[in-house]
Amino acid sequence: MxxxxxxxxxxxxxxxxxxxxGMEKYRFxxxxxxxxxxxxxxxxxEDAGQVQTTIRWAAAHDxxxxxxxxxxxxxxxxxxxxxxxxxxxERMNAVExxxxxxxxxxxxxxxxxxxxxxxxxxxxxxxPDPSSFQICSIGGNVATNAGGLCCVKYGVTTxxxxxxxxxLADGTLITLGGKRIKDVAGLPLxxxxxxxxxxxxxxxxxxxxxxxxxxxxxxxVATFATVRAAADAVVTMRSTMxxxxxxxxxxxxxxxxEDYQPMGLDRAAGALLIAQSDAPAAARxxxxxTMRAACEAQGAEVFVTDDADEGEMxxxxxxxxxxxxxxxxxxxxEDVGAPVPLLPDLLDAIGAIAAKHDVxxxxxxxxxxxxxxxxxxxxxGDPDSEKRARQAFDEVMAAAIxxxxxxxxxxxxxxxxxxxxxxxxxxxxxxxxxxxxxxxxPQGILNPGAGF
Amino acid sequence: MxxxxxxxxxxxxxxxxxxxxGMEKYRFxxxxxxxxxxxxxxxxxEDAGQVQTTIRWAAAHDxxxxxxxxxxxxxxxxxxxxxxxxxxxERMNAVExxxxxxxxxxxxxxxxxxxxxxxxxxxxxxxPDPSSFQICSIGGNVATNAGGLCCVKYGVTTxxxxxxxxxLADGTLITLGGKRIKDVAGLPLxxxxxxxxxxxxxxxxxxxxxxxxxxxxxxxVATFATVRAAADAVVTMRSTMxxxxxxxxxxxxxxxxEDYQPMGLDRAAGALLIAQSDAPAAARxxxxxTMRAACEAQGAEVFVTDDADEGEMxxxxxxxxxxxxxxxxxxxxEDVGAPVPLLPDLLDAIGAIAAKHDVxxxxxxxxxxxxxxxxxxxxxGDPDSEKRARQAFDEVMAAAIxxxxxxxxxxxxxxxxxxxxxxxxxxxxxxxxxxxxxxxxPQGILNPGAGF
Numbered sequence: 096m097x098x099x100x101x102x103x104x105x106x107x108x109x110x111x112x113x114x115x116x117g118m119e120k121y122r123f124x125x126x127x128x129x130x131x132x133x134x135x136x137x138x139x140x141e142d143a144g145q146v147q148t149t150i151r152w153a154a155a156h157d158x159x160x161x162x163x164x165x166x167x168x169x170x171x172x173x174x175x176x177x178x179x180x181x182x183x184x185e186r187m188n189a190v191e192x193x194x195x196x197x198x199x200x201x202x203x204x205x206x207x208x209x210x211x212x213x214x215x216x217x218x219x220x221x222x223p224d225p226s227s228f229q230i231c232s233i234g235g236n237v238a239t240n241a242g243g244l245c246c247v248k249y250g251v252t253t254x255x256x257x258x259x260x261x262x263l264a265d266g267t268l269i270t271l272g273g274k275r276i277k278d279v280a281g282l283p284l285x286x287x288x289x290x291x292x293x294x295x296x297x298x299x300x301x302x303x304x305x306x307x308x309x310x311x312x313x314x315x316v317a318t319f320a321t322v323r324a325a326a327d328a329v330v331t332m333r334s335t336m337x338x339x340x341x342x343x344x345x346x347x348x349x350x351x352x353e354d355y356q357p358m359g360l361d362r363a364a365g366a367l368l369i370a371q372s373d374a375p376a377a378a379r380x381x382x383x384x385t386m387r388a389a390c391e392a393q394g395a396e397v398f399v400t401d402d403a404d405e406g407e408m409x410x411x412x413x414x415x416x417x418x419x420x421x422x423x424x425x426x427x428x429e430d431v432g433a434p435v436p437l438l439p440d441l442l443d444a445i446g447a448i449a450a451k452h453d454v455x456x457x458x459x460x461x462x463x464x465x466x467x468x469x470x471x472x473x474x475x476g477d478p479d480s481e482k483r484a485r486q487a488f489d490e491v492m493a494a495a496i497x498x499x500x501x502x503x504x505x506x507x508x509x510x511x512x513x514x515x516x517x518x519x520x521x522x523x524x525x526x527x528x529x530x531x532x533x534x535x536x537p538q539g540i541l542n543p544g545a546g547f
Numbered sequence: 548m549x550x551x552x553x554x555x556x557x558x559x560x561x562x563x564x565x566x567x568x569g570m571e572k573y574r575f576x577x578x579x580x581x582x583x584x585x586x587x588x589x590x591x592x593e594d595a596g597q598v599q600t601t602i603r604w605a606a607a608h609d610x611x612x613x614x615x616x617x618x619x620x621x622x623x624x625x626x627x628x629x630x631x632x633x634x635x636x637e638r639m640n641a642v643e644x645x646x647x648x649x650x651x652x653x654x655x656x657x658x659x660x661x662x663x664x665x666x667x668x669x670x671x672x673x674x675p676d677p678s679s680f681q682i683c684s685i686g687g688n689v690a691t692n693a694g695g696l697c698c699v700k701y702g703v704t705t706x707x708x709x710x711x712x713x714x715l716a717d718g719t720l721i722t723l724g725g726k727r728i729k730d731v732a733g734l735p736l737x738x739x740x741x742x743x744x745x746x747x748x749x750x751x752x753x754x755x756x757x758x759x760x761x762x763x764x765x766x767x768v769a770t771f772a773t774v775r776a777a778a779d780a781v782v783t784m785r786s787t788m789x790x791x792x793x794x795x796x797x798x799x800x801x802x803x804x805e806d807y808q809p810m811g812l813d814r815a816a817g818a819l820l821i822a823q824s825d826a827p828a829a830a831r832x833x834x835x836x837t838m839r840a841a842c843e844a845q846g847a848e849v850f851v852t853d854d855a856d857e858g859e860m861x862x863x864x865x866x867x868x869x870x871x872x873x874x875x876x877x878x879x880x881e882d883v884g885a886p887v888p889l890l891p892d893l894l895d896a897i898g899a900i901a902a903k904h905d906v907x908x909x910x911x912x913x914x915x916x917x918x919x920x921x922x923x924x925x926x927x928g929d930p931d932s933e934k935r936a937r938q939a940f941d942e943v944m945a946a947a948i949x950x951x952x953x954x955x956x957x958x959x960x961x962x963x964x965x966x967x968x969x970x971x972x973x974x975x976x977x978x979x980x981x982x983x984x985x986x987x988x989p990q991g992i993l994n995p996g997a998g999f
């Protein structure tokens with residue numbers, strides 16, 4: 096009996112896949128890393144006990160484990176490794192709402208949208224909203240400390256995680272936190288796992304804080320002659336207020352979306368801002384006027400609507416930018432950020448890098464947070480195109496670091512950005528990272544090659 | 548030359564105190580732990596370099612270091628230990644505001660109120676507001692992940708920490724995070740230090756997120772016949788809204804405050820709720836009506852004011868509860884919490900424990916978060932009184948744990964609650980805690996005996 100046979104025998108029928116065809120789709124996430132390895136097996140765990148069995152087996156045989164939610168990650172955090180196990184949590188997708196405590200108890204394979212829908216049935220709301228919220232998992236959201244569009248006002252995943260069940264590298268199942276809102280008993284280990292990209296443990300359950308359902312929203316769409324003008328307007332707005340959404344799309348992104356799914360966006364615009372306020376009544380009107388004035392001061396044409404459906408159409412255009420760009424070629428996905436006042440400089444730098452390397456770099460941005468997604472388009476069949484794209488990829492990250500920013504605001508380092516991390520963190524923080532990793536996963540079996 | 552002489556020689560004149568009289572006040576925090584040790588020396592560091600010098604010296608000589616901000620901690624987190632160093636950060640108290648990035652850059656000895664005041668000069672606000680905000684330090688706030696009164700709506704310290712400079716146990720100075728809002732590059736080490744009670748490193752600088760100045764507030768004061776009725780009203784309110792403040796005082800607390808500083812509170816009330824809304828205009832009126840209805844449904848008499856000064860007077864009464872109680876005897880300070888719907892049960896349990904042991908346990912609470920401060924009054928000169936108080940102290944923590952709550956919502960474990968921590972966390976999380984500690988501080992010199 097091979098060691099994989101032992102794993103198959105230890106788990107119920109159908110949990111472990113070993114045929115190459117069945118495993119193929121588990122090799123990749125949305126970063127489409129063509130260097131993805133070939134796993135020994137894919138485990139589609141049905142409960143925490145099966146996760147423990149898998150991890151204990153992996154520890155005994157020194158086999159790497161790549162955890163995987165919905166596979167929608169954009170940094171290669173769940174790209175398979177040769178000779179490893181892919182531990183898929185897709186079957187663990189239960190969601191329960193505790194209305195009294197105003198929390199969702201979600202398994203890692205549940206989609207973000209499923210948590211939102213379950214909460215909404217009780218008039219409650221789970222705010223974090225990655226653009227991919229309809230097809231990304233809570234486990235992946237926790238692993239990357241995912242952000243989204245409403246984060247400019249409502250914060251990111253870590254702000255909503257009250258409790259986690261985690262299987263550690265030796266198979267121990269621990270519970271951190273719970274349904275209480277405030278808790279400072281012991282080291283803040285709960286927070287250590289949110290954003291750890293599956294390198295410290297496997298999350299098998301999350302207790303997520305819910306808030307009252309979001310109020311009515313008004314939507315502003317402003318058309319600017321240049322990206323710089325739009326970014327300057329963002330800086331002005333954020334100096335006095337926190338809109339509930341503040342997104343930017345540049346001209347290439349607008350045109351990619353129009354090509355993919357015509358929505359009547361202005362193809363000639365240098366950039367669009369899509370902003371919302373969900374403040375109550377008169378305060379909302381005031382916030383919309385503040386935003387309008389900031390846009391008009393930069394020469395923008397401004398359209399404002401209180402109609403929810405009309406507003407949602409523009410937000411959908413923004414969310415469609417990633418699938419729209421995917422049709423234009425192969426992509427290197429960036430997620431760089433800078434302090435908000437330096438957003439215009441970051442966008443200028445990205446434009447200069449695109450020109451220098453003669454590559455197309457459409458940009459969408461959670462502009463209100465200074466978090467941008469410059470996505471570098473290249474022709475995978477043309478080595479020179481790919482080479483220029485990879486140079487641009489590295490230079491965009493370097494530009495963000497130079498501005499006091501980050502190589503990743505919400506996607507995670509994964510495998511795609513690992514090379515640039517030391518440039519941001521420096522050797523001392525890298526050494527500290529390694530010490531924490533070694534303390535929690537001395538064999539290094541949890542998602543090796545990802546995160547740092 | 549003794550080893551302490553080496554330390555004195557390595558630092559500028561006046562930085563190191565070694566005379567027992569001068570060191571006396573550095574032995575205690577507000578938990579007044581009479582078993583406090585006698586330090587070798589007190590270092591009043593003036594900059595991060597002096598902190599590094601001190602830690603390197605301590606590492607070389609295997610001497611424990613107890614970091615200390617303003618000494619206002621309530622769990623003994625900065626109680627001195629025999630033969631150790633007290634590392635006071637009181638002289639490092641600079642505060643700078645970056646208005647463009649909307650952050651405060653604060654040294655650890657700066658008072659919370661000083662950060663608030665500096666931010667307010669620019670129309671900005673640092674929300675976390677421990678009752679002691681006028682005399683507690685940012686370093687202590689970070690060490691304990693401090694909460695406060697507005698946290699029910701605005702969150703706790705960790706939600707505002709964007710960056711930290713930390714001196715590690717070997718004297719290395721690292722920088723984590725920065726002025727960007729979103730950042731998921733590398734392990735979330737920044738969050739690991741917030742709430743680590745000085746056991747993993749010494750914070751020498753914090754970058755704190757600021758938000759626009761809080762809007763006008765309306766205040767509700769409701770008088771209930773019983774604590775249970777007040778707690779039930781809290782549960783009702785919190786099921787549909789997030790007030791900007793929701794505080795509870797029971798009859799003994801009301802009377803202690805009236806004895807200390809007469810404010811016209813109703814001495815006969817079973818409990819008071821003091822609640823605020825800072826929602827804009829009409830929404831504020833609606834929130835106040837929702838809160839009024841919840842109180843009246845429990846038979847409360849309700850007073851509402853839009854006058855800021857009048858409202859602040861009631862909030863000051865709540866904040867005065869700790870100094871007021873200090874005059875009644877020695878105190879054992881609790882900070883237990885439970886999920887909000889179980890707040891009434893937690894308060895009932897506290898009442899039963901007080902009756903069982905014949906001790907006075909006045910309660911104030913950040914009721915909207917389920918976080919309570921039952922403070923056990925005893926006569927330090929009467930061994931039987933102290934014994935009963937200590938039994939009650941342990942049983943209150945056990946009651947919180949039994950309700951799925953916590954032994955500390957915002958004060959920290961310090962030295963006072965260390966015995967109860969394993970009951971809350973269990974052996975596996977305690978073991979994980981130890982592994983993280985050993986990875987970061989293998990000699991165990993940083994605040995030994997505190998935190999866990």
